[in-house]
Amino acid sequence: MKQRSDRISILDIATRAGVSPATVSRVFNSPEQVSETTREQVLHVAREHGYRPNASARTLRTQRSRVLGVVLPTLNNPVFTECLQGIAQATATHGYAIMPATTEYKVNHEMEAVAQLQAFGVDGVILVVSDAQSSKALERLKTSKTPYTLIYNRHPDHPCVSVEGELAVHELVQKMVHLGHTRIAMVCGQLKTSDRAQQRYAGFVSGMRQARLEAAELIEVPFVETAIEQISVSLKKDNRPTALICSNDLLAIRAIRAAHQCGLRVPQDISVTGFDGIQLGQDLTPALSTISQPNYEMGRQSVLLLVKAINESRVPESRESLTLACQFQWGESCAQAPAPHCANT
Amino acid sequence: MKQRSDRISILDIATRAGVSPATVSRVFNSPEQVSETTREQVLHVAREHGYRPNASARTLRTQRSRVLGVVLPTLNNPVFTECLQGIAQATATHGYAIMPATTEYKVNHEMEAVAQLQAFGVDGVILVVSDAQSSKALERLKTSKTPYTLIYNRHPDHPCVSVEGELAVHELVQKMVHLGHTRIAMVCGQLKTSDRAQQRYAGFVSGMRQARLEAAELIEVPFVETAIEQISVSLKKDNRPTALICSNDLLAIRAIRAAHQCGLRVPQDISVTGFDGIQLGQDLTPALSTISQPNYEMGRQSVLLLVKAINESRVPESRESLTLACQFQWGESCAQAPAPHCANT
DNA sequence: CTGAAAGCGCTAACAC
DNA sequence: GTGTTAGCGCTTTCAG
Numbered sequence: 129m130k131q132r133s134d135r136i137s138i139l140d141i142a143t144r145a146g147v148s149p150a151t152v153s154r155v156f157n158s159p160e161q162v163s164e165t166t167r168e169q170v171l172h173v174a175r176e177h178g179y180r181p182n183a184s185a186r187t188l189r190t191q192r193s194r195v196l197g198v199v200l201p202t203l204n205n206p207v208f209t210e211c212l213q214g215i216a217q218a219t220a221t222h223g224y225a226i227m228p229a230t231t232e233y234k235v236n237h238e239m240e241a242v243a244q245l246q247a248f249g250v251d252g253v254i255l256v257v258s259d260a261q262s263s264k265a266l267e268r269l270k271t272s273k274t275p276y277t278l279i280y281n282r283h284p285d286h287p288c289v290s291v292e293g294e295l296a297v298h299e300l301v302q303k304m305v306h307l308g309h310t311r312i313a314m315v316c317g318q319l320k321t322s323d324r325a326q327q328r329y330a331g332f333v334s335g336m337r338q339a340r341l342e343a344a345e346l347i348e349v350p351f352v353e354t355a356i357e358q359i360s361v362s363l364k365k366d367n368r369p370t371a372l373i374c375s376n377d378l379l380a381i382r383a384i385r386a387a388h389q390c391g392l393r394v395p396q397d398i399s400v401t402g403f404d405g406i407q408l409g410q411d412l413t414p415a416l417s418t419i420s421q422p423n424y425e426m427g428r429q430s431v432l433l434l435v436k437a438i439n440e441s442r443v444p445e446s447r448e449s450l451t452l453a454c455q456f457q458w459g460e461s462c463a464q465a466p467a468p469h470c471a472n473t
Numbered sequence: 474m475k476q477r478s479d480r481i482s483i484l485d486i487a488t489r490a491g492v493s494p495a496t497v498s499r500v501f502n503s504p505e506q507v508s509e510t511t512r513e514q515v516l517h518v519a520r521e522h523g524y525r526p527n528a529s530a531r532t533l534r535t536q537r538s539r540v541l542g543v544v545l546p547t548l549n550n551p552v553f554t555e556c557l558q559g560i561a562q563a564t565a566t567h568g569y570a571i572m573p574a575t576t577e578y579k580v581n582h583e584m585e586a587v588a589q590l591q592a593f594g595v596d597g598v599i600l601v602v603s604d605a606q607s608s609k610a611l612e613r614l615k616t617s618k619t620p621y622t623l624i625y626n627r628h629p630d631h632p633c634v635s636v637e638g639e640l641a642v643h644e645l646v647q648k649m650v651h652l653g654h655t656r657i658a659m660v661c662g663q664l665k666t667s668d669r670a671q672q673r674y675a676g677f678v679s680g681m682r683q684a685r686l687e688a689a690e691l692i693e694v695p696f697v698e699t700a701i702e703q704i705s706v707s708l709k710k711d712n713r714p715t716a717l718i719c720s721n722d723l724l725a726i727r728a729i730r731a732a733h734q735c736g737l738r739v740p741q742d743i744s745v746t747g748f749d750g751i752q753l754g755q756d757l758t759p760a761l762s763t764i765s766q767p768n769y770e771m772g773r774q775s776v777l778l779l780v781k782a783i784n785e786s787r788v789p790e791s792r793e794s795l796t797l798a799c800q801f802q803w804g805e806s807c808a809q810a811p812a813p814h815c816a817n818t
Numbered sequence: 819c820t821g822a823a824a825g826c827g828c829t830a831a832c833a834c
Numbered sequence: 835g836t837g838t839t840a841g842c843g844c845t846t847t848c849a850g
Contacts (some may be wrong), residue, residue, distance in 0.1 A: 180592035185843035246523035530827030
């Protein structure tokens with residue numbers, strides 16, 4: 129009975145194929161160096177036994193694991209899973225495997241995740257951090273010369289694949305103003321745990337200022353579980369906003385529900401916009417208006433950037449950072465401001 | 474300048490701490506065997522240099538990687554990412570890392586994914602396969618004595634963590650019948666790529682039969698991109714169904730949109746139910762009626778099952794399979810059948 | 819084109 | 835309680 133422990137090794141294949149282990153190795157790593165006959169012979173035996181070179185041994189020997197680490201805040205938000213799919217697709221085509229870790233938005237988890245990934249000898253790391261400016265994890269990556277690329281985060285000192293969130297929200301405010309909205313509020317999660325949210329908020333503030341609108345209300349929703357209730361509070365006020373600009377799509381979905389629960393119709397009574405462009409948003413009714421990011425493509429590009437550097441035995445540089453286009457996607461959740469007299473239903 | 478290649482090793486730590494590598498190893502693997510003074514000394518040096526034992530070397534030596542492979546159809550469906558979170562949480566608390574792979578519902582990808590994971594020396598694999606009965610990947614896992622656990626799939630010959638989907642749908646049909654529905658259709662993806670969907674469909678058929686209802690319509694939607702249009706076709710027919718039982722929540726969401734596009738109100742004109750209990754479903758309006766599975770918990774349990782077996786140096790047995798409870802969750806997308814005369818608006 | 823041999827970093831006997 | 839040593843499976847000079 130075959131035991132797990134006697135996994136077939138390069139030596140077994142070599143013996144059975146009547147060649148040396150070196151030749152078997154060559155068949156897998158530089159097949160052109162092996163004569164066709166022996167190569168076929170070896171491959172035949174290998175296939176017969178379902179043999180694959182042991183990755184740990186190879187990693188130990190070559191100092192390359194062909195594994196990329198991925199550090200994400202959570203898998204609860206489709207924006208990250210869409211991006212992860214892009215990463216997975218691109219790594220697969222380049223012969224890499226991935227090892228993901230989530231931080232659940234806890235800053236100290238970032239460091240732990242990175243340390244663990246380094247212990248596994250990953251060739252590089254793709255990450256979304258809470259705050260690129262102050263991240264200890266990035267510091268460690270930098271001093272240990274581990275190749276890494278940030279994604280979604282945007283910072284001049286790091287290689288990033290990101291979008292101009294601040295600008296996008298700024299322009300979105302203008303759009304809403306053109307639609308006649310004057311009482312516009314921003315809804316976001318905990319600002320301090322996300323530099324992206326901060327940037328989006330900055331765009332909101334500057335947009336409101338440029339439009340000469342004051343009272344740029346901020347509805348900060350620390351816990352998703354209570355988001356709907358919290359948003360509802362603002363919607364029940366006199367002089368409630370006629371437009372909610374949410375810092376992500378998940379919040380926008382909850383804002384829409386909050387509006388419904390307050391007896392407001394979306395978009396007739398109140399407009400709601402999101403940010404991220406998660407695929408699901410377009411299957412909802414009303415379809416989400418959102419600033420759509422190319423999430424899958426961002427994941428893909430971050431892999432390309434990283435793998436290119438790795439192949440050149442260097443780390444990605446901040447000047448290689450990529451800014452991808454994001455654009456406002458009209459959806460049914462967004463319309464002209466209601467006529468003034470019926471705004472405070 | 475520190476190069477990536479001269480990563481600090483156990484020998485460096487040993488030298489700097491004035492002990493042998495064996496002692497350093499003991500500090501990390503069986504600290505109680507080391508005197509407190511030397512232990513502290515070693516730990517101090519290790520922390521100072523941010524040292525962690527090289528996982529590849531350890532794996533090579535011990536034949537245990539402390540990595541679990543996870544094979545899922547896609548990350549596009551929250552049901553799998555919720556489950557993956559449960560897996561990630563449980564593996565983390567047990568000191569395991571995970572290496573995920575997606576098959577995109579392609580049966581032949583299953584084998585490839587498993588082979589790759591085995592090359593990485595994973596200690597076990599958690600997977601969702603297209604069809605447990607015929608899966609070559611499962612066969613390979615079995616003959617190579619690699620510990621594995623199926624999740625969502627339900628099959629007597631394999632260790633599974635699953636729910637009784639067939640029964641749940643059967644009972645759901647009864648519920649709908651009690652609500653006065655007689656024209657009930659099932660909506661599902663490609664039946665042939667999912668044994669779960671087949672089981673749910675079987676429950677639908679048996680439920681309809683028991684209720685003495687005929688014409689159990691099946692709306693098979695092979696591509697998500699065209700789901701809404703395809704469902705709309707059925708909704709525009711004379712004698713359209715008054716209730717749609719969807720084989721998953723993502724389909725239910727699209728069915729709701731299709732209904733809206735056909736001018737039907739949910740649930741007044743038509744009821745829609747899903748299956749899976751994705752979290753997002755409860756934040757929608759109407760909130761999804763669905764057969765709710767404990768996705769996170771299923772992921773967690775599959776890890777426990779697998780890790781337990783691994784720790785006992787054996788493979789999980791089919792008799793250890795776990796059936797978790799799923800239950801119908803009332804939501805706003807489901808109501809009494811409309812009065813007969815206005816059913817065909 | 820192929821083989822022999824050293825060694826990647828670690829752990830587990832086995833000594834002391 | 836601690837050190838010595840062999841070897842996990844592989845790749846990669848170096849010889850031939």
